[in-house]
Amino acid sequence: MSEERRIAINVPALTRVEGEGALEVLIEAGRIVDLKLRIYEPPRLFEKLLEGRDFGEVPDMVARICGICPVAYQMSAVHAIEPVLGIDPGPWVRAMRRVFYCGEWIESHSLHIHLLAAPDFLGFNSITEMAKVYPDEVRRGLRLQALGNELIKLFGARSVHPVGAKVGGFHHAPAAAQVAALCGKLRAALPEAAQLVQWTAALKLPDEAQGFTSVALRHPVEYPMNEGRIVSDRGLNIGIDAFDRHFREHQVPHSTALHCLLDGKPYLVGPLARVNLNRDRFPDAVKTVLAEAGIPWPSGNMFHSIVARAIEIYYALWEAVRILESYRVPDSPSVAALTAAAGTGYGCTEAPRGLLWHRYELDAAGHVVAARIVPPTSQNQARIEENLQQALLAQGLDQAQDKLRFHCEQVIRNYDPCISCATHFLDLRLRRN
Amino acid sequence: MARLTVIGIGSPFGDDQAGWRVAEALAESTCVTAYDERLVVTACRSPAGELPELLANTDIAIVVDAVRDSGAPGTVYRIEGHDLPVFVAGSLSSHGIALRTMLELSDVLQNSPKAMIVYGIEVQFSGTDSVISEGTRRAADWVVEQIIRDVAHYCG
Numbered sequence: 001m002s003e004e005r006r007i008a009i010n011v012p013a014l015t016r017v018e019g020e021g022a023l024e025v026l027i028e029a030g031r032i033v034d035l036k037l038r039i040y041e042p043p044r045l046f047e048k049l050l051e052g053r054d055f056g057e058v059p060d061m062v063a064r065i066c067g068i069c070p071v072a073y074q075m076s077a078v079h080a081i082e083p084v085l086g087i088d089p090g091p092w093v094r095a096m097r098r099v100f101y102c103g104e105w106i107e108s109h110s111l112h113i114h115l116l117a118a119p120d121f122l123g124f125n126s127i128t129e130m131a132k133v134y135p136d137e138v139r140r141g142l143r144l145q146a147l148g149n150e151l152i153k154l155f156g157a158r159s160v161h162p163v164g165a166k167v168g169g170f171h172h173a174p175a176a177a178q179v180a181a182l183c184g185k186l187r188a189a190l191p192e193a194a195q196l197v198q199w200t201a202a203l204k205l206p207d208e209a210q211g212f213t214s215v216a217l218r219h220p221v222e223y224p225m226n227e228g229r230i231v232s233d234r235g236l237n238i239g240i241d242a243f244d245r246h247f248r249e250h251q252v253p254h255s256t257a258l259h260c261l262l263d264g265k266p267y268l269v270g271p272l273a274r275v276n277l278n279r280d281r282f283p284d285a286v287k288t289v290l291a292e293a294g295i296p297w298p299s300g301n302m303f304h305s306i307v308a309r310a311i312e313i314y315y316a317l318w319e320a321v322r323i324l325e326s327y328r329v330p331d332s333p334s335v336a337a338l339t340a341a342a343g344t345g346y347g348c349t350e351a352p353r354g355l356l357w358h359r360y361e362l363d364a365a366g367h368v369v370a371a372r373i374v375p376p377t378s379q380n381q382a383r384i385e386e387n388l389q390q391a392l393l394a395q396g397l398d399q400a401q402d403k404l405r406f407h408c409e410q411v412i413r414n415y416d417p418c419i420s421c422a423t424h425f426l427d428l429r430l431r432r433n
Numbered sequence: 434m435a436r437l438t439v440i441g442i443g444s445p446f447g448d449d450q451a452g453w454r455v456a457e458a459l460a461e462s463t464c465v466t467a468y469d470e471r472l473v474v475t476a477c478r479s480p481a482g483e484l485p486e487l488l489a490n491t492d493i494a495i496v497v498d499a500v501r502d503s504g505a506p507g508t509v510y511r512i513e514g515h516d517l518p519v520f521v522a523g524s525l526s527s528h529g530i531a532l533r534t535m536l537e538l539s540d541v542l543q544n545s546p547k548a549m550i551v552y553g554i555e556v557q558f559s560g561t562d563s564v565i566s567e568g569t570r571r572a573a574d575w576v577v578e579q580i581i582r583d584v585a586h587y588c589g
Contacts, residue, residue, distance in 0.1 A: 139542060149483055
C-alpha cells in the first residue's frame with residue numbers, strides 16, 4: 001500500500017520526566033529512518049567551573065549539579081580526591097557514607113516509582129488521578145520518600161544540596177539519640193517496603209525482552225554503592241581508573257549532553273543493571289523478598305526497572321538499619337588534617353540512576369587542574385534510543401500515533417532520566433511519511 | 434497553636450533562585466527567632482521532593498516560586514484560596530512534577546494545610562549561571578517584607 005501520510009505530533013509539556021528534551025521520530029515506508037532523543041538545554045559547564053578551585057570546595061560545588069541526587073555527586077568526588085591526598089577516612093566514615101547514600105536511593109526511587117512511573121502502568125495521566133484511586137499507595141510513596149530525605153538530612157544537614165559531606169568525612173556526626181529515633185522509623189518501614197516490591201512486580205508491565213549490556217560496580221562482598229570494579233554481563237571487569245580505555249564519550253549533533261559508549265556500543269546503567277549483576281550480594285532477607293516477586297533475574301525487560309528500584313529501596317532501608325543499629329558518635333567525623341598533593345584521582349559510585357564516574361587532576365596546592373564527570377543519564381542516552389527503536393518495532397509501526405507516542409514516553413520515563421535541572425518539557429515530533 | 438511553614442522553591446541558577454533568596458533572607462531575619470518552633474522556613478528544589486511532606490505537616494503554608502506569566506519581570510502575585518490552581522499553572526517547574534500537581538495531590542490526599550498563600554515572582558530569565566536579575570532581586574526582597582507581615586498576622 002503506497003498511502004503517504006505526514007503527521008506531526010507536539011507534546012508541549014510531557015510530565016514526569018526530569019529535564020528538558022525532545023524526541024524526534026521519522027517513520028517512512030513502514031521503517032524508522034530517524035530517531036533522536038534531543039537534549040537541547042545549554043551545557044552546564046560544571047567541569048570547567050571546577051578548574052582552579054580548592055579540592056575542599058568540590059563536594060559542595062558538585063552537589064549543585066543535581067537536586068535529586070546530590071549525595072551521589074558528593075560521594076564520587078570525595079572518593080576521587082582522597083586517594084590523591086593519601087588519606088583513608090576509616091571505617092566510621094565509610095559506613096556512614098553508605099547510610100547517606102541509602103537515603104538518596106530511598107528518596108529518589110520512591111519518587112520515581114510512585115509519582116513518575118506508576119501512573120503509566122495503572123492507566124492514569126497523572127499522579128493526582130492515580131491518588132484518587134490509589135491514595136494509600138501514593139501515601140506510602142510519599143512516606144518512603146520523606147524517610148529518604150530524613151536520612152540525607154541526618155548527615156547532610158538538609159536534603160536539598162546537602163552540605164554535610166567533605167573530603168575526609170563529614171562536618172558533623174549526628175547525636176546517638178537522633179540516630180536511634182530515625183533507625184526505629186527505618187526499621188518500621190521495612191514491611192511496607194517489602195509490600196512495595198510485590199506491588200511493583202504485580203503491575204501490568206509491558207513484556208518486552210531486549211538484548212542489552214548491563215554495567216555496574218561490583219564489590220567483593222557488598223551490594224555496590226561507593227566502591228567496586230566496573231563490570232558488565234559481557235565480561236568487562238576493570239578498575240575504575242581504566243574507564244577511559246573502554247568507555248568513550250562523544251558528541252552528537254542533537255544533544256548537548258555527551259553520549260557514552262562501551263567499546264562502541266550502547267549499554268545500560270542503573271537499578272536494573274545493578275540487580276542483574278549484583279543480586280547475589282543482597283543479604284538473605286532481601287533475596288527472599290526478591291524471590292517472592294517471581295521475576296526471573298537477570299531480566300532483559302527494561303520495564304522490570306521499577307521492581308529493581310523497589311528492591312533497592314527495601315535493601316537501602318535494611319542496610320541503613322544494619323549500620324545504624326551499632327552507631328556510635330566518633331571522636332572525629334572526619335580526618336583531622338588534610339595536606340594538598342598533586343595527582344589524579346578517580347571516583348565511581350552508584351547514583352540512583354547508575355554509574356557516576358569522576359576524575360580530578362590536582363596540582364601541588366590542591367587546586368583542580370582538570371575535572372571530568374560522566375553522569376548516568378549521559379551513559380544511558382544511546383541505550384534509550386536503542387530501546388525506543390526496538391520498542392516501536394515491537395509495538396508495530398502501523399499503530400495509532402497516540403499509542404506510539406505514549407509508548408515512547410513510557411520507555412523514556414522508565415529510565416528515570418535526569419536530563420538536567422533547568423527544564424520544562426519534552427516535545428515529541430513524530431513524522432510518518 | 435498554628436504551625437506556619439514558608440517554602441521557597443527554586444534552584445541556584447538565574448532568576449529561578451528567587452524562592453531560595455526569599456527563604457534565605459527570612460531564615461536570617463529576626464522573624465524566625467521571634468516565633469521559634471511555630472515557624473519553619475525552608476528551601477525546596479523540586480516540588481516533588483519535599484513539598485508533600487512539608488504541606489502535610491503544617492497548618493499554614495506560604496510558598497514562593499518563580500513564575501512566567503504575562504506580567505512585567507519583577508511583578509509579584511499573591512494568591513490564596515480558590516485562585517491557586519489556576520495561577521500556579523504558570524509557575525516555573527524545574528522538574529517534571531509541577532507545583533500545581535503537588536498542590537492538587539495534597540488536596541486529593543487530604544494533606545493540605547488549612548491555609549495557603551503562594552507568592553509568584555515574575556522572572557525575566559532563568560539561565561544556568563548564578564546571576565539574578567535586578568528586577569527579580571528587588572521583587573524577592575519585597576516579598577520577604579510581605580511574608581513577615583503574613584507571619585505576624587497568623588502567628589502574632
